[in-house]
Amino acid sequence: xxxxxxxxxxxxxxxxxxxxxxxxxxxxxxxxxxxxxxxxxxxxxxxxxxxxxxxxxxxxxxxxxxxxxxxxxxxxxxxxxxxxxxxxxxxxxxxxxxxxxxxxxxxxxxxxxxxxxxxxxxxxxxxxxxxxxxxxxxxxxxxxxxxxxxxxxxxxxxxxxxxxxxxxxxxxxxxxxxxxxxxxxxxxxxxxxxxxxxxxxxxxxxxxxxxxxxxxxxxxxxxxxxxx
Amino acid sequence: xxxxxxxxxxxxxxxxxxxxxxxxxxxxxxxxxxxxxxxxxxxxxxxxxxxxxxxxxxxxxxxxxxxxxxxxxxxxxxxxxxxxxxxxxxxxxxxxxxxxxxxxxxxxxxxxxxxxxxxxxxxxxxxxxxxxxxxxxxxxxxxxxxxxxxxxxxxxxxxxxxxxxxxxxxxxxxxxxxxxxxxxxxxxxxxxxxxxxxxxxxxxxxxxxxxxxxxxxxxxxxxxxxxx
DNA sequence: CATGACTATATTGTCGACACTTTTTGCAGA
DNA sequence: TCTGCAAAAAGTGTCGACAATATAGTCATG
Numbered sequence: 001x002x003x004x005x006x007x008x009x010x011x012x013x014x015x016x017x018x019x020x021x022x023x024x025x026x027x028x029x030x031x032x033x034x035x036x037x038x039x040x041x042x043x044x045x046x047x048x049x050x051x052x053x054x055x056x057x058x059x060x061x062x063x064x065x066x067x068x069x070x071x072x073x074x075x076x077x078x079x080x081x082x083x084x085x086x087x088x089x090x091x092x093x094x095x096x097x098x099x100x101x102x103x104x105x106x107x108x109x110x111x112x113x114x115x116x117x118x119x120x121x122x123x124x125x126x127x128x129x130x131x132x133x134x135x136x137x138x139x140x141x142x143x144x145x146x147x148x149x150x151x152x153x154x155x156x157x158x159x160x161x162x163x164x165x166x167x168x169x170x171x172x173x174x175x176x177x178x179x180x181x182x183x184x185x186x187x188x189x190x191x192x193x194x195x196x197x198x199x200x201x202x203x204x205x206x207x208x209x210x211x212x213x214x215x216x217x218x219x220x221x222x223x224x225x226x227x228x
Numbered sequence: 229x230x231x232x233x234x235x236x237x238x239x240x241x242x243x244x245x246x247x248x249x250x251x252x253x254x255x256x257x258x259x260x261x262x263x264x265x266x267x268x269x270x271x272x273x274x275x276x277x278x279x280x281x282x283x284x285x286x287x288x289x290x291x292x293x294x295x296x297x298x299x300x301x302x303x304x305x306x307x308x309x310x311x312x313x314x315x316x317x318x319x320x321x322x323x324x325x326x327x328x329x330x331x332x333x334x335x336x337x338x339x340x341x342x343x344x345x346x347x348x349x350x351x352x353x354x355x356x357x358x359x360x361x362x363x364x365x366x367x368x369x370x371x372x373x374x375x376x377x378x379x380x381x382x383x384x385x386x387x388x389x390x391x392x393x394x395x396x397x398x399x400x401x402x403x404x405x406x407x408x409x410x411x412x413x414x415x416x417x418x419x420x421x422x423x424x425x426x427x428x429x430x431x432x433x434x435x436x437x438x439x440x441x442x443x444x445x446x447x448x449x450x451x452x453x454x455x456x
Numbered sequence: 457c458a459t460g461a462c463t464a465t466a467t468t469g470t471c472g473a474c475a476c477t478t479t480t481t482g483c484a485g486a
Numbered sequence: 487t488c489t490g491c492a493a494a495a496a497g498t499g500t501c502g503a504c505a506a507t508a509t510a511g512t513c514a515t516g
Contacts, residue, residue, distance in 0.1 A: 276469085
C-alpha cells in the first residue's frame with residue numbers, strides 16, 4: 001500500500017491530489033491564496049471537500065493556514081530550502097542507514113535492477129534521469145528503512161515539498177550522470193550492509209543536490225531583483 | 229507563538245485540544261474507535277467540527293483513519309515505541325546540534341535559569357522532574373534550533389505521541405536526578421557551542437529514556453499476557 | 457490630504473440534512 | 487447448528503445554508 005500511488009477513492013482524495021499536483025507543478029503559484037469558495041466552483045465540489053483537501057495539503061507542508069483568514073501556498077525561499085534540506089539530510093540519512101540493516105536481499109536486487117533500467121533509458125535518450133529515476137530511488141530507500149514513522153514523515157511531510165522546489169526550478173538538466181553514480185554507490189553500501197557508509201553517502205548526495213538547487217534558486221531570485 | 233500553548237479560538241480548536249488531551253492521558257483508550265456522531269453529541273458540536281479535529285489528530289499521528297470506515301486511536305506497542313524513538317533520536321539530536329549553533333546567549337541563559345528553578349522545585353518535593361521539566365526542556369531545545377521544518381515535525385508530528393507513551397506508562401518515577409544531570413550537560417555543550425557533543429549527548433539522553441520506557445512497556449505487556 | 461470610524465462585502469466557521477458505504481441483524485435453507 | 491443472502495441499522499462522505507469573522511470601501515472629521 002504505497003502512499004504515492006494509492007488511487008483516489010473519495011471526492012476529497014481526488015481534489016487533494018489535483019490541488020497537490022497543481023501546487024507542486026506551479027499551476028497554482030507559490031504564495032498565492034487558496035479560496036475555498038473559488039476552488040469549490042472551479043472543481044465542482046462542495047466547500048467541505050475543498051476544506052478537507054486543504055487540510056491535508058497543510059499536513060504536507062504545502063500550504064499554511066490561519067484561522068478565519070484562509071490558506072496560502074507556501075512560498076519558496078533560499079532559507080526555506082536550506083531548512084528543508086537540513087531535515088531531509090538527517091531523515092534520509094537515517095533511512096539509508098536503516099535500509100542497510102532492514103532491506104531484504106530481494107529488495108536490494110530489485111533496487112539494482114531499477115537503477116540498471118533507468119540507466120538504459122537515459123542512454124536511449126528516453127528521459128532525463130532526475131524525473132524518471134530519482135524519485136523512485138529515494139522512495140525505495142525510504143520504504144526500505146521499514147520504519148513506519150520515518151516513512152510517514154518523509155513521504156507525507158517533506159517529499160512533495162522537495163518535489164515542488166525541484167519542479168518549479170526546472171531541475172532536470174545537469175547532474176544526471178553524477179547523481180546516477182551516487183545512487184550506485186549508495187546501493188553498493190547498502191548491499192554490503194555498511195550502515196555507516198550508506199548514511200554518509202546519502203547525506204552527501206542530498207547535500208550536493210541542495211547546492212545544485214540553491215544555485216538555480218539564487219539565479220531566479222537575482223533575476224527577480226533585476227526586473228523589479 | 230508556541231504550538232503547544234496556543235489557546236483555542238475556534239470550536240474545532242477546542243475539540244481538537246480536548247480530544248488530544250483525552251487520548252494522550254488515556255481517557256480514550258489506545259486502539260479504540262472514534263465515532264464522529266458519538267463525539268459530536270458528547271461534546272455538543274457538529275460533526276464537521278469533530279471531523280476537522282480528527283483530521284488534525286491524524287496529522288499528529290495520534291489516530292489512524294480509513295476512508296468510509298473511520299478513525300481509531302493508535303495502539304501502543306514495543307515496536308512502535310522503538311521506531312518512534314529512533315526518529316526522535318535523529319531529529320532531536322539534530323535539534324541540539326542546531327541549537328548549539330543558533331540559540332542566542334540570552335536563550336541559553338534562560339534555559340539555565342529554567343533548569344535551576346526546576347531543580348529547586350524537585351528538591352522541595354513540589355513535583356517530579358519528568359512532568360515539570362522534561363517537556364519544557366526539550367521544547368526549548370527544539371525551538372532553539374530555529375529550523376521551522378524541524379520544529380513543526382517534532383511538535384506536531386511526534387511530540388504528543390511521545391507524551392502518550394510516557395503518560396500512559398506512568399513515567400514519573402525514577403530517572404529524575406539522572407535526567408536532570410543529562411540536561412545540564414546538554415546545556416553546557418550548547419553553551420560551549422560544541423555542536424558535535426550537544427548532538428551526541430541528546431541522542432544518548434533519548435536512548436536512555438527509551439530503554440527506561442521500554443522496560444515499563446514490556447512489564448505491562450507481560451502482565452497482559454498473564455491475565456489472558 | 458491624511459486618518460479614523462462605520463458600513464458593505466467577501467470569506468471562513470459551523471450546522472443539519474441527505475447520499476453512499478459498511479456493518480450488523482435476521483431469516484431461510486442445508 | 488452453521489452458512490449465505492437480504493434487509494435494516496449505523497456510520498462516513500458530501501452538500502447547501504446560515505453565523506461569525508475579516509477585509510474593502512465610504513464617508514466624515516481633523
